[in-house]
Amino acid sequence: MTGVAGGIGLEQARALEERYLMRTYKRSPVDFVRGEGALLWDADGKHYLDFLTGISVCSVGHCHPDVVRAVREQSQQLMHVSNLFYTEPMARLAERLAESSLGGRVFFANSGTEANECAIKIARKHAHGRGIAAPEIVSFENDFHGRSYGALSATPGLAANEALGPMLPGFRSVPRDDPAAMRAAVGPDTAAVLVEPIQGEAGVFPIADEVLLAAREACDAAGALLIFDEIQTGIGRTGSLWAYEQTPVRPDVITSAKALGGGFPIGACITAPVAADALEPGDHGSTFAGGPVATAAALAVLGVVDDPVLLRHVRELGAYLRESLEAIDGVRETRGRGLMVGAALEEGVDAAAVGADLLGRGLVVNVPRPDTLRLLPPLVIDSDHVDQAVGLIGESLLALRG
Numbered sequence: 001m002t003g004v005a006g007g008i009g010l011e012q013a014r015a016l017e018e019r020y021l022m023r024t025y026k027r028s029p030v031d032f033v034r035g036e037g038a039l040l041w042d043a044d045g046k047h048y049l050d051f052l053t054g055i056s057v058c059s060v061g062h063c064h065p066d067v068v069r070a071v072r073e074q075s076q077q078l079m080h081v082s083n084l085f086y087t088e089p090m091a092r093l094a095e096r097l098a099e100s101s102l103g104g105r106v107f108f109a110n111s112g113t114e115a116n117e118c119a120i121k122i123a124r125k126h127a128h129g130r131g132i133a134a135p136e137i138v139s140f141e142n143d144f145h146g147r148s149y150g151a152l153s154a155t156p157g158l159a160a161n162e163a164l165g166p167m168l169p170g171f172r173s174v175p176r177d178d179p180a181a182m183r184a185a186v187g188p189d190t191a192a193v194l195v196e197p198i199q200g201e202a203g204v205f206p207i208a209d210e211v212l213l214a215a216r217e218a219c220d221a222a223g224a225l226l227i228f229d230e231i232q233t234g235i236g237r238t239g240s241l242w243a244y245e246q247t248p249v250r251p252d253v254i255t256s257a258k259a260l261g262g263g264f265p266i267g268a269c270i271t272a273p274v275a276a277d278a279l280e281p282g283d284h285g286s287t288f289a290g291g292p293v294a295t296a297a298a299l300a301v302l303g304v305v306d307d308p309v310l311l312r313h314v315r316e317l318g319a320y321l322r323e324s325l326e327a328i329d330g331v332r333e334t335r336g337r338g339l340m341v342g343a344a345l346e347e348g349v350d351a352a353a354v355g356a357d358l359l360g361r362g363l364v365v366n367v368p369r370p371d372t373l374r375l376l377p378p379l380v381i382d383s384d385h386v387d388q389a390v391g392l393i394g395e396s397l398l399a400l401r402g
């Protein structure tokens with residue numbers, strides 16, 4: 001494959017950002033111009049192995065031909081009409097998402113945080129239907145659910161930022177590893193328990209089965225809904241289409257986004273029958289959501305990912321990636337499931353420095369906490385890609401540990 005240089009270049013992009021963009025992101029010093037499969041190219045033509053996929057978005061690889069074709073064909077035919085009308089890709093995607101999971105109904109959104117807004121509305125409306133005046137939602141400390149005010153209020157670490165306050169009332173959190181605390185937090189006013197089955201932004205921490213079982217049992221006893229935020233874990237990332245399939249519980253609602261569109265923005269809130277009719281006309285809506293191009297892209301993504309052979313490959317390659325990482329000097333432990341992997345580094349090793357060094361060596365990873373690298377490669381990589389990435393991580397750790 002040949003490298004492709006182009007774009008305005010890093011220095012000019014930086015200068016424009018400095019003048020015109022709000023200061024909400026700390027970016028790494030790379031200006032990407034092209035992607036194909038597991039590879040990215042920067043404006044100087046240097047190539048990178050991408051073990052981040054835009055934070056678990058391009059799971060079928062960059063510019064997958066099926067997704068590109070679906071977007072191109074749909075955008076030549078019809079891009080937008082609003083939710084005042086029917087369109088085929090939206091109807092077909094709703095069927096596919098509901099039938100592949102909880103069997104109820106789907107609401108489309110444009111992002112993960114919006115998918116969670118829908119789930120929060122469903123939980124509150126469902127609770128009001130049970131006569132609860134001030135419904136409460138329980139989430140885990142260290143969860144990440146998004147940045148709009150509902151999702152933010154369910155994200156304790158960020159909700160503590162008083163400069164953005166006040167947050168919405170009716171949210172509380174418990175430690176992620178304490179089934180008794182979960183049981184104690186759920187009571188007659190609980191509308192829902194909202195969990196990330198594997199906490200991604202926190203550093204890849206799977207929630208133990210006993211905690212998920214405690215949440216399920218407590219919700220059943222209280223009449224509350226169990227909501228799984230599968231925005232990072234869903235769409236095959238963990239080696240099943242949905243992460244809940246590898247747990248002992250079945251949620252009542254799941255939210256999806258990120259990889260669902262293969263790089264095209266789309267979110268979805270999917271219910272079981274118990275919550276399918278909570279929202280009625282006027283309760284919720286969005287101009288763009290469920291548009292023909294985004295839903296056509298998502299149908300193409302599901303055509304690739306919803307395949308038992310690929311999902312087995314994700315489980316097997318994930319196990320190989322973790323084994324290979326654990327064999328490197330400097331890696332203390334690995335966490336995760338499938339190709340959602342956190343590598344905790346030995347004490348004293350600065351993961352941020354390793355992440356920056358790896359970028360220079362041509363490997364893109366993410367550093368969600370000071371001691372952890374997060375790896376979210378495309379699901380379609382092979383063992384050679386794993387060997388290359390692990391080799392680079394080994395070299396980097398050797399260099400930085402002295």
Ligand code: PLP
Nearest residue numbers: 111112113144145146231232257
């Ligand atoms: N929920 C989880 C588990 C996430 O990882 C994210 C994003 O990282 C979100 C929600 C928010 O999604 P978005 O950034 O698309 O709003």
